[in-house]
Amino acid sequence: MQSKEQREDEFQSFDLAHRDRLRRYAYYLSGDWHQADDIVQKALTKLFAAWHRVEPGGAPAYARRIVTNVYLSHRRLAWVRRERATDDMPVQRIEAPQAEVELRLTVAGALDQLAARERVTIVLRYWEQLSVEETAAAMGCSPGTVKSQTSRAMGKLRRLLAGTPVPAGA
Amino acid sequence: MEHHDHTERLLLQGRPDDPAPPSAVDIKRVMSRGYRAQARRNAAIGGASAAGIAAIAAVLALSLTGLGDDGQAPDAAQTFPPGEPFDFDPATAAYPSVHPVFGTVDPVGRELNTAAKDAFGELAVDAGIFDADALDYEFPSDEAALEVMGEHDLDYYSALSDLGFNQEQFNFAPRGLDAKGGQAYLRAYVALDSDEEAEHLAYRISGYQPGGWTAEPGPTGDVAFPQHLISDEAVWTDEAPEFATETLGDGRVLMTADHGCALEAAVVYPNGSALTSRWDLDCHGQGREMSLEDLSTAMLAMPQIDYDTSELAPVEFLDMPPAWPADESWPQAADADAQASLDAAVAVIEGVYGETEQHGGSAVGLHTGSGEVVQRTYTADVTLPLNDSLDIPISMNVRYYLPGGWLPGLPPEGAGTGPYLIDCGAPGDGKDDQCAQSELDGRTVATRTWCIDDEHCSWFIGVFDESGWAVVIETGVGGGMVEGYGLEELTELATALPAPVYDPAEYETD
Numbered sequence: 001m002q003s004k005e006q007r008e009d010e011f012q013s014f015d016l017a018h019r020d021r022l023r024r025y026a027y028y029l030s031g032d033w034h035q036a037d038d039i040v041q042k043a044l045t046k047l048f049a050a051w052h053r054v055e056p057g058g059a060p061a062y063a064r065r066i067v068t069n070v071y072l073s074h075r076r077l078a079w080v081r082r083e084r085a086t087d088d089m090p091v092q093r094i095e096a097p098q099a100e101v102e103l104r105l106t107v108a109g110a111l112d113q114l115a116a117r118e119r120v121t122i123v124l125r126y127w128e129q130l131s132v133e134e135t136a137a138a139m140g141c142s143p144g145t146v147k148s149q150t151s152r153a154m155g156k157l158r159r160l161l162a163g164t165p166v167p168a169g170a
Numbered sequence: 171m172e173h174h175d176h177t178e179r180l181l182l183q184g185r186p187d188d189p190a191p192p193s194a195v196d197i198k199r200v201m202s203r204g205y206r207a208q209a210r211r212n213a214a215i216g217g218a219s220a221a222g223i224a225a226i227a228a229v230l231a232l233s234l235t236g237l238g239d240d241g242q243a244p245d246a247a248q249t250f251p252p253g254e255p256f257d258f259d260p261a262t263a264a265y266p267s268v269h270p271v272f273g274t275v276d277p278v279g280r281e282l283n284t285a286a287k288d289a290f291g292e293l294a295v296d297a298g299i300f301d302a303d304a305l306d307y308e309f310p311s312d313e314a315a316l317e318v319m320g321e322h323d324l325d326y327y328s329a330l331s332d333l334g335f336n337q338e339q340f341n342f343a344p345r346g347l348d349a350k351g352g353q354a355y356l357r358a359y360v361a362l363d364s365d366e367e368a369e370h371l372a373y374r375i376s377g378y379q380p381g382g383w384t385a386e387p388g389p390t391g392d393v394a395f396p397q398h399l400i401s402d403e404a405v406w407t408d409e410a411p412e413f414a415t416e417t418l419g420d421g422r423v424l425m426t427a428d429h430g431c432a433l434e435a436a437v438v439y440p441n442g443s444a445l446t447s448r449w450d451l452d453c454h455g456q457g458r459e460m461s462l463e464d465l466s467t468a469m470l471a472m473p474q475i476d477y478d479t480s481e482l483a484p485v486e487f488l489d490m491p492p493a494w495p496a497d498e499s500w501p502q503a504a505d506a507d508a509q510a511s512l513d514a515a516v517a518v519i520e521g522v523y524g525e526t527e528q529h530g531g532s533a534v535g536l537h538t539g540s541g542e543v544v545q546r547t548y549t550a551d552v553t554l555p556l557n558d559s560l561d562i563p564i565s566m567n568v569r570y571y572l573p574g575g576w577l578p579g580l581p582p583e584g585a586g587t588g589p590y591l592i593d594c595g596a597p598g599d600g601k602d603d604q605c606a607q608s609e610l611d612g613r614t615v616a617t618r619t620w621c622i623d624d625e626h627c628s629w630f631i632g633v634f635d636e637s638g639w640a641v642v643i644e645t646g647v648g649g650g651m652v653e654g655y656g657l658e659e660l661t662e663l664a665t666a667l668p669a670p671v672y673d674p675a676e677y678e679t680d
Contacts, residue, residue: 020190044195
């Protein structure tokens with residue numbers, strides 16, 4: 001049986017090692033660092049409450065799954081949906097004033113048009129570079145569902161991004 | 171994915187790689203809340219385990235008086251008995267900020283789901299809101315939910331989600347609804363249109379627990395207290411709706427508002443609870459149709475629910491200028507003032523630290539509570555020409571708050587953060603971050619410093635001007651302290667930021 005101190009030390013070590021990755025994943029999903037922090041804070045709270053039952057090797061995948069669920073719950077809230085419904089690009093969405101910022105804004109705008117679970121699928125497959133099976137585990141669904149969601153989402157993205165040039169060097 | 175097509179290449183190259191701003195995640199708060207959640211779950215699940223059969227039996231017994239587990243409505247005519255009287259006026263009472271954890275099955279969610287599916291399902295299909303097969307699902311059994319709860323240490327609603335019950339129509343979930351900017355809460359079970367591809371929500375159905383609302387019609391949301399369930403004023407269009415009220419022989423009161431392109435209805439029950447629903451039929455050209463008569467029939471087919479009101483108590487609110495009704499046109503109207511304000515603030519920051527890189531900068535209505543009201547803010551992020559000990563550029567967020575929807579200073583001891591802008595003092599948080607409040611030249615200054623082992627530190631500094639505006643800066647460093655960049659220097663900077671540009675006359679309150 002772990003002592004309270006051991007448990008907290010172990011969890012803080014996990015947090016230090018994985019928080020950046022989880023924040024970035026939440027940011028990919030939400031497109032907003034403030035929302036990302038909110039999502040990660042809630043996810044870590046749930047994870048810590050269940051920490052004594054989590055297999056050490058499985059904690060990162062379990063944490064990613066919780067982040068996914070918290071994001072999907074957030075998307076169900078009316079105020080989040082209202083923000084998504086606007087045609088204007090939310091302020092502070094992508095904050096990299098770099099050469100490819102225009103492409104990133106275009107891609108971010110296209111992702112905003114996807115349903116929440118489609119967006120999760122695309123982010124996990126293409127940005128987190130997970131396999132179909134890993135994506136299914138993170139989403140709590142079957143590999144077949146991941147494939148159909150990916151296909152549907154890519155169909156939408158092809159329409160939304162048609163005519164967008166690929167920058168040189170891509 | 172060796173060979174990528176055009177879209178895949180765009181996706182791969184379009185992945186954002188902007189540096190992460192300082193993390194606002196508070197790990198000590200995470201653990202503190204985690205302990206509390208676990209303790210509540212253990213208590214509830216332990217109780218459920220000890221009397222597991224009894225718990226399920228209780229649910230089943232309740233279902234015999236309300237709705238069966240098969241989701242069918244009872245044959246017997248519904249009854250609407252009055253509830254136990256309160257020792258206070260429930261309209262001026264509310265619930266605490268900490269929402270209950272459902273450590274065992276919650277029969278209310280199931281009862282609302284099955285009743286709504288039966289009452290509104292066909293109506294929604296006929297209106298063209300979703301296809302009939304959207305109703306072809308089974309609510310997870312209590313046994314399955316309890317098994318998942320025990321296995322993964324989840325509360326009931328997380329367990330339902332874990333069982334895949336999260337995309338269905340009429341999926342009611344308990345919510346706390348801000349009252350007076352978060353000084354207290356109303357409680358309701360809310361079901362939203364689950365079509366994530368819909369640009370506008372087709373419906374919202376809310377089962378209100380007694381407390382914090384009035385049957386008098388008026389602007390809904392956290393605009394007034396007690397809150398109104400339904401409005402008889404223009405909401406969906408520029409014209410006021412056709413509003414009607416009918417008191418039934420069984421004690422229920424039915425109110426309807428026909429906005430032309432949208433319908434709204436509310437039923438107030440004799441036990442002090444209520445049900446509301448709103449339906450966006452054609453306000454955005456969706457072309458859906460629903461008759462007011464059919465909606466009224468569906469509303470009256472819903473049962474009266476016996477909610478848990480054990481935490482409902484009278485409340486005394488601090489005087490606070492009200493938040494602003496959400497208005498999508500305000501950010502654009504305020505843009506010039508926001509730019510002028512933020513440019514002036516950045517000039518002060520650059521006077522201290524040198525040339526910054528500014529990201530964005532605009533007027534933003536910050537949604538509070540259920541999202542129907544906002545705090546009006548001007549905000550910008552800047553990257554300073556200064557790296558922390560991890561060699562990462564230091565970022566800072568500057569946010570001006572115009573009057574309305576917030577209170578100055580730190581929350582009182584033992585109160586929740588609620589409408590306060592600096593997150594200190596939530597009851598039971600057990601946080602060891604340092605919060606302080608002082609007066610400086612007639613202004614209130616509130617600060618919060620939070621560090622992990624002096625390695626990662628975040629600062630939140632609010633300056634509250636007596637004329638009603640405030641400015642809050644948030645920043646942090648990693649890898650250890652940076653000389654000349656700490657609480658003292660940042661407080662000095664925050665107090666030096668100029669007043670925002672706005673018309674005080676517009677923000678005057680009686």
